Amino acid sequence: xxxxxxxxxxxxxxxxxxxxxxxxxxxxxxxxxxxxxxxxxxxxxxxxxxxxxxxxxxxxxxxxxxxxxxxxxxxxxxxxxxxxxxxxxxxxxxxxxxxxxxxxxxxxxx
Amino acid sequence: xxxxxxxxxxxxxxxxxxxxxxxxxxxxxxxxxxxxxxxxxxxxxxxxxxxxxxxxxxxxxxxxxxxxxxxxxxxxxxxxxxxxxxxxxxxxxxxxxxxxxxxxxxxxxxxxxxxxxxx
Numbered sequence: 001x002x003x004x005x006x007x008x009x010x011x012x013x014x015x016x017x018x019x020x021x022x023x024x025x026x027x028x029x030x031x032x033x034x035x036x037x038x039x040x041x042x043x044x045x046x047x048x049x050x051x052x053x054x055x056x057x058x059x060x061x062x063x064x065x066x067x068x069x070x071x072x073x074x075x076x077x078x079x080x081x082x083x084x085x086x087x088x089x090x091x092x093x094x095x096x097x098x099x100x101x102x103x104x105x106x107x108x109x110x
Numbered sequence: 111x112x113x114x115x116x117x118x119x120x121x122x123x124x125x126x127x128x129x130x131x132x133x134x135x136x137x138x139x140x141x142x143x144x145x146x147x148x149x150x151x152x153x154x155x156x157x158x159x160x161x162x163x164x165x166x167x168x169x170x171x172x173x174x175x176x177x178x179x180x181x182x183x184x185x186x187x188x189x190x191x192x193x194x195x196x197x198x199x200x201x202x203x204x205x206x207x208x209x210x211x212x213x214x215x216x217x218x219x220x221x222x223x224x225x226x227x228x229x
Binding site for chain 2: 032034036038040044045046047048051052057089091092093098099100101102103104
């Protein structure tokens with residue numbers, strides 16, 4: 001069982017917005033502003049989308065945005081595109097456990 | 111361009127050992143913390159272990175399932191990261207990724223090397 005809880009699936013039509021949640025505790029998400037989100041296409045390595053809650057690495061479109069409220073973090077994908085269909089994972093710094101991941105959410109573009 | 115290339119995966123029997131390596135190019139790992147993350151077939155990501163930079167005394171941390179069996183090491187002169195895996199169990203079967211997770215997030219990832227533990 002993953003330390004962080006994500007819905008197993010999410011979906012949306014092209015052009016729409018979808019938000020994926022990630023729920024933890026005061027020991028991880030709620031205690032630190034070190035939440036990250038990754039995108040993983042089948043057979044590929046994870047790709048960093050956001051870090052430190054809302055920051056984006058160079059080259060990541062601003063359609064991807066991260067936020068946090070209390071013990072729950074969220075990733076919003078705006079203007080859905082076919083290539084956004086992938087698995088999405090949240091992660092958080094967790095003190096002595098260092099880094100914990102969510103179980104992943106499969107995003108389907110209808 | 112930054113590249114991380116893992117090697118050393120394969121089939122090993124339960125109780126056996128394997129040493130993974132990660133060759134890094136495009137940036138100097140000397141000041142970077144580095145981690146191994148694994149992904150069992152059809153499952154999610156799991157952080158395995160981390161080694162801090164020499165400046166942070168190369169401190170190492172491990173996830174509970176591998177503590178005492180796995181060892182992360184680094185060879186900065188060769189820009190290499192290693193994962194020594196001993197007393198392997200069937201549940202260690204996974205794709206193992208090398209990544210630049212030093213404190214909280216991994217900007218760069220390798221393509222992974224597959225480890226299968228089976229008799």
